[in-house]
Structure formats: C-alpha cells, structure tokens
Amino acid sequence: MTCNLFNRRQQSNTAEDSRLEVVLPLLRRRFQNLCAERDAPRPYADEKKKVVREVESMLQTLGSGLLKYIANTFFKTFLERVDSARPTPEASNIDYDRELDTPSMFREIEALQAKLNETVDEDEQRALEEDVTGKILWFCWCGICAEVDELFPKVADYLRREANMGGLFNMSLAIRHTTSADPGDDQTHLQRIMRDAGAGTSKHQLLLAARDAEQAKWSGTNRSTAAVENGGTIPSTSPQLPPTPVV
Numbered sequence: 068m069t070c071n072l073f074n075r076r077q078q079s080n081t082a083e084d085s086r087l088e089v090v091l092p093l094l095r096r097r098f099q100n101l102c103a104e105r106d107a108p109r110p111y112a113d114e115k116k117k118v119v120r121e122v123e124s125m126l127q128t129l130g131s132g133l134l135k136y137i138a139n140t141f142f143k144t145f146l147e148r149v150d151s152a153r154p155t156p157e158a159s160n161i162d163y164d165r166e167l168d169t170p171s172m173f174r175e176i177e178a179l180q181a182k183l184n185e186t187v188d189e190d191e192q193r194a195l196e197e198d199v200t201g202k203i204l205w206f207c208w209c210g211i212c213a214e215v216d217e218l219f220p221k222v223a224d225y226l227r228r229e230a231n232m233g234g235l236f237n238m239s240l241a242i243r244h245t246t247s248a249d250p251g252d253d254q255t256h257l258q259r260i261m262r263d264a265g266a267g268t269s270k271h272q273l274l275l276a277a278r279d280a281e282q283a284k285w286s287g288t289n290r291s292t293a294a295v296e297n298g299g300t301i302p303s304t305s306p307q308l309p310p311t312p313v314v
Contacts, residue, residue, distance in 0.1 A: 081130040086218060086270060091225050098234030101241075115241060122245040129208055129257060132244045136161055141239035144226045163212040164205075164265060182271075198255075201264030208261060218236045219303060 100107070100114035125131055176199060184194040226235060250258070263270065 068309075087221060087225070090218075090222060091166075091229075094222070094226070095229060096230075097276050098231040098238065100234065101237040101298045102231045104237075115237070116240045118238060122242055123218040126246065126250065127254065129172030129204060129261060130211065131246070131250065131254070131256075132208075132258075133161065134242055135213070137213075137219075138242040138246070140223055141226070141235050141242070142191045143231075144223050145232055145239065147234045148232050149229060161212045161216060162265075163209045164215070165209075165216075167206070167209045169206075172202065174208050176206075190274060191271060194269075194274045197260045198264070201260035201270075205264040206258065208265075 097114055097118075100109075101118075102112045104111045122134060125134060125234060173189070179199045179202065183192060183199060186192050186195060
C-alpha cells in the first residue's frame with residue numbers, strides 16, 4: 068500500500084491550536100504597528116523595516132515562491148472586509164504536487180545517488196547531481212506547501228474577524244514591493260532544477276539523449292563521406308558471395 072505524507076490527515080483541535088497560537092497573536096500585534104503611522108511613527112517605521120528585512124531574507128530561499136500567495140491572500144482579505152460586494156482577485160494557487168508519493172520519491176533519490184556514486188564521467192556526474200538536488204528540493208517544497216495550504220485558510224479566517232485592516236493592507240503592499248526585484252542567478256538555477264524535478268525532467272537523461280543524437284549524426288556524416296569517396300555508393304557491410312563458376 069502506498070503511503071502519502073501529503074494527504075491531509077485528520078488532526079486534533081489541540082494540535083491545530085498549538086500551531087495557530089504561535090502565529091495569530093504575532094500577526095495581530097504586527098498589523099497594529101503597521102497601521103500606526105500617525106499615532107506611533109517610530110513603531111510603524113521599525114515594523115515596516117522588519118517586514119522588508121524578513122521578506123528579503125526569504126527571497127534568498129526557495130520559500131520565496133510562497134510570498135506572492137501570502138501577499139495576495141492578505142490583499143484579498145482586506146478587500147473583502149472593506150467592501151464585501153466588491154469582486155476580489157483570487158489568491159495564487161501554490162504550484163506543488165498534492166499527491167506526492169513519498170516512498171517512491173525516496174527510492175528515486177536513492178537510485179540516483181547510487182548511480183552518481185558509480186559514475187566516473189564528469190559531465191554525467193554534474194547532471195546526476197542536479198537530478199538528486201532537484202528531487203530533494205522538490206520533496207521539501209511540497210512538504211512546506213502542504214503545511215501552508217492546510218493552515219493559511221485558517222489564518223485568513225482569523226484576519227477577517229480580528230485583524231486591523233490598515234495594517235493588513237500595509238503588510239501586503241510591503242511584501243509586494245519587496246518581491247518585485249528579479250531573483251539572482253543562483254536562485255533562478257535552483258528554482259529551475261527543482262521545477263524540472265517536479266515535471267519529471269532528468270538532466271542526466273537529457274545528456275545521454277544528446278550524446279546519442281550527436282553520435283548518430285556523426286555516424287551518418289561518416290557514411291555519407293565514405294559514399295562520396297567511393298563514387299557515390301555506400302560500401303556494403305554484408306558478406307560477399309564468391310563468383311559463380313562458368314560451366
């Protein structure tokens with residue numbers, strides 16, 4: 068029977084409360100600071116700088132892919148509170164495998180690592196390293212996203228009831244403005260190999276296929292050259308029968 072760690076399990080209210088109890092009071096205090104630009108400019112400025120620093124730090128990780136989802140959810144919640152009749156944009160769907168087969172993923176990673184350990188060719192080693200890294204990153208990404216997918220709707224419900232809307236709006240703007248910059252080359256590279264793993268694309272298999280295609284091309288070129296040198300005919304590789312004697 069296949070085990071899937073990312074299927075949503077029934078959890079006790081105590082377990083859910085323990086996670087939310089950490090997040091919700093903190094968010095409420097931060098939203099209060101972010102709406103106090105006139106009444107308490109110093110706490111407001113400090114909180115805004117803190118948000119920017121945290122977002123910039125998160126942008127250096129693959130978790131940066133969650134920031135757009137978070138900012139959109141905050142902004143959507145704000146619009147729903149200030150004008151319930153106004154159409155609101157849908158929050159971004161998180162792109163991950165909701166049916167990830169964990170045991171199968173572990174077996175794939177172990178098989179790739181074993182192949183890497185046995186490989187001598189440097190190009191193949193680099194390709195296999197990317198495949199292993201991509202699989203591990205994709206597995207971790209799916210685990211984080213599954214947790215966010217489960218808890219964030221509960222956070223949004225709390226914000227609709229309890230949060231200061233001005234602070235909620237200002238935080239969503241701070242996240243959006245900070246995430247507008249393009250990611251660096253290293254971050255883009257890691258995102259690419261992670262997405263390739265999620266799509267089932269193997270750098271090692273692509274390398275081997277490219278080598279086979281190159282070998283086939285040169286083989287065809289050599290046969291064509293030999294045909295030209297032999298007066299336009301390709302020499303036969305089949306065994307020649309001896310001439311039939313004349314009776």
